[in-house]
Amino acid sequence: MDEHSYDDIINLPNPTSKKHPRMSLHDRAAQFAPFAALTGHDAAIKETARLTDERLELSDEVIMRLNDQLNMIRDNIGTEQEVSITYFVPDDKKSGGAYLTHSGVVKKIDEFERKLIMQDETVIPIEQISEIQGEIFKGLYE
Secondary structure (H helix, E strand, C coil), rough: CCCCCCCCCCCCCCCCCCCCCCCCCHHHHCCCCCCCCCCCHHHHHHHCCCCCEEECCEEEEEHHHHHHHHHHHCCCCCCCCEEEEEEECCCCCCEEEEEEEEEEEEEEEECCCCCCCCCCCCCEEEHEEEEEEEEHCCCCCC
């Protein structure tokens, strides 16, 4: 290719339109910005991809064990017995939810509202509990 092929036009002035005003740099940059055709579509895809767990149905044996453990906790409130409670938290946006485990000391069992209130003010619905562990239960089912 010839090194001087544009010598005849290189110094000519840049043509400007007489009908249209010159576009600002901001407007020119907007032409190359990412385009989201559907507002909220990206969020909807992320929500669909978010995984949830199904709530497990507990056997009668497990329910009896949980009832025994809750009675033991109620009888020992005030003795600072630390327990770990695994419970189901339903998802607000789609079916299913997540299992969480919270460790701490039970401050109160509200039998009317059917919930545990932990010392750190965490509230756990009794019907969502799937497992309780703690030193207090050593020897209970051995």
